[in-house]
Amino acid sequence: MSSPEASATSNSGNAGRFEHDSVAAFAAKAVLSAPETRGSEALGGLLPFLLTPEPVVEELPALFLPAETGKEHVDPGALLEVAVAGKIAYAHVRWLDDLADSLDRPLAPAGAIHRLSETLSREVHERFAAALRGYDEATADFFTSLAELNARYATSLAIDCAFSRGQLLVRLSLEDYVEHAKSRAAPLRTPLDALHVLIGVSEEEKQLSRSCFELTASAMQLYDDTLDVEEDYDDRRLSWIVAETLRHLGNPDERPGADTFYEAALLAGFIDRNLAAADELYAAALSLAEGRFPGCVEFLRNEVRQTRAMKEDMARIVSSATGTEGHPSPGATPPNDGGDRDGKSAL
Amino acid sequence: MARENANPVAPSQERSRNAELLRKARERTQAELLKKAVDMSTGSQGASLTALAAAVLIPAADASGLLDLLADATDIPAPEAVQAGQRRRRRY
Numbered sequence: 001m002s003s004p005e006a007s008a009t010s011n012s013g014n015a016g017r018f019e020h021d022s023v024a025a026f027a028a029k030a031v032l033s034a035p036e037t038r039g040s041e042a043l044g045g046l047l048p049f050l051l052t053p054e055p056v057v058e059e060l061p062a063l064f065l066p067a068e069t070g071k072e073h074v075d076p077g078a079l080l081e082v083a084v085a086g087k088i089a090y091a092h093v094r095w096l097d098d099l100a101d102s103l104d105r106p107l108a109p110a111g112a113i114h115r116l117s118e119t120l121s122r123e124v125h126e127r128f129a130a131a132l133r134g135y136d137e138a139t140a141d142f143f144t145s146l147a148e149l150n151a152r153y154a155t156s157l158a159i160d161c162a163f164s165r166g167q168l169l170v171r172l173s174l175e176d177y178v179e180h181a182k183s184r185a186a187p188l189r190t191p192l193d194a195l196h197v198l199i200g201v202s203e204e205e206k207q208l209s210r211s212c213f214e215l216t217a218s219a220m221q222l223y224d225d226t227l228d229v230e231e232d233y234d235d236r237r238l239s240w241i242v243a244e245t246l247r248h249l250g251n252p253d254e255r256p257g258a259d260t261f262y263e264a265a266l267l268a269g270f271i272d273r274n275l276a277a278a279d280e281l282y283a284a285a286l287s288l289a290e291g292r293f294p295g296c297v298e299f300l301r302n303e304v305r306q307t308r309a310m311k312e313d314m315a316r317i318v319s320s321a322t323g324t325e326g327h328p329s330p331g332a333t334p335p336n337d338g339g340d341r342d343g344k345s346a347l
Numbered sequence: 348m349a350r351e352n353a354n355p356v357a358p359s360q361e362r363s364r365n366a367e368l369l370r371k372a373r374e375r376t377q378a379e380l381l382k383k384a385v386d387m388s389t390g391s392q393g394a395s396l397t398a399l400a401a402a403v404l405i406p407a408a409d410a411s412g413l414l415d416l417l418a419d420a421t422d423i424p425a426p427e428a429v430q431a432g433q434r435r436r437r438r439y
Contacts, residue, residue, distance in 0.1 A: 314372060
């Protein structure tokens with residue numbers, strides 16, 4: 001991502017923000033207070049993700065409170081523990097993502113990375129265990145689910161690393177990539193699962209809210225992929241747009257220049273298709289949230305608006321360049337998405 | 348000659364048109380990245396959600412010791428670490 005100047009300028013005095021961001025502050029305190037953290041050679045890599053305020057992450061459990069659940073029925077202390085655990089889990093995942101994405105940067109010693117990772121896992125487990133004390137069977141199910149989510153995430157890291165090393169994927173359908181994107185964010189769902197234990201929900205409600213979360217997470221990933229497409233290509237990171245544009249160009253041994261690559265991504269319709277998929281995923285998440293999870297609705301409506309505006313603007317730019325203004329873009333449907341669901345929904 | 352007549356757009360015109368395409372697409376993308384960076388630094392992305400969360404979460408965290416802890420654990424000043432985080436936002 002390449003817009004540091006604005007955030008740096010508008011971010012002055014950020015240290016004071018922690019007075020207001022209770023979840024972020026508690027999470028940072030928890031990690032920094034752990035004896036194993038002090039002096040860790042790996043800590044510098046983690047801090048950006050631990051200290052950066054992320055309102056949607058920090059408020060996640062509250063956002064998914066069902067419409068019919070009164071706030072008075074939720075133990076605020078337990079909910080805070082869940083939110084803090086979620087923030088630490090988020091920083092952990094983002095830090096590991098960054099390690100995997102930055103293969104050309106010097107790494108901290110592997111031992112230091114493992115020890116810090118174990119510390120983060122322990123902090124997360126202890127907080128979830130404290131929040132869910134007394135819900136014996138449901139808590140056991142929660143930790144089983146947590147292990148499964150971490151396994152999904154580990155698999156996504158392995159796929160990303162293989163692509164970064166230059167291994168070509170046999171094919172990458174949009175449907176497959178959406179599943180991959182959901183796995184990238186899998187552990188971030190844990191605060192939601194913990195909320196389900198605290199408030200007690202039916203299996204159907206549980207699946208609906210999990211679907212809403214995963215649709216949102218994958219939509220965010222696809223949308224960001226559009227913005228980061230050139231950076232991802234340059235850094236050899238896996239995204240559907242990068243993989244399919246390269247395939248469209250014949251997966252040449254000598255990598256095409258930046259302009260050739262971006263032009264193909266635009267004119268062959270991969271940018272358009274990617275934004276259409278993000279829009280579709282957001283819209284599906286919104287339809288699940290409306291009437292069920294009121295805390296998510298406004299956020300999702302904003303994301304839908306933003307995605308559609310971006311898609312329309314990019315389509316207009318392509319149309320004006322190809323002389324097809326007022327007509328459907330010739331690149332709107334890529335020749336092949338590499339999978340077996342051409343022309344079908346990404347869901 | 349016949350080929351040129353069949354394609355009314357000369358190669359130089361096409362190159363120029365595609366350069367314009369790339370410029371406009373990059374400008375639009377940069378504008379979106381800038382907007383996201385500002386949203387993150389101001390918290391406006393979640394501003395509409397804060398009221399709901401504040402009603403549920405304990406709002407008054409004691410953050411007074413945080414910076415001391417940070418200073419003990421690392422020599423990286425908090426504001427710089429936060430800014431670095433906003434640059435490294437590959438996965439939302």
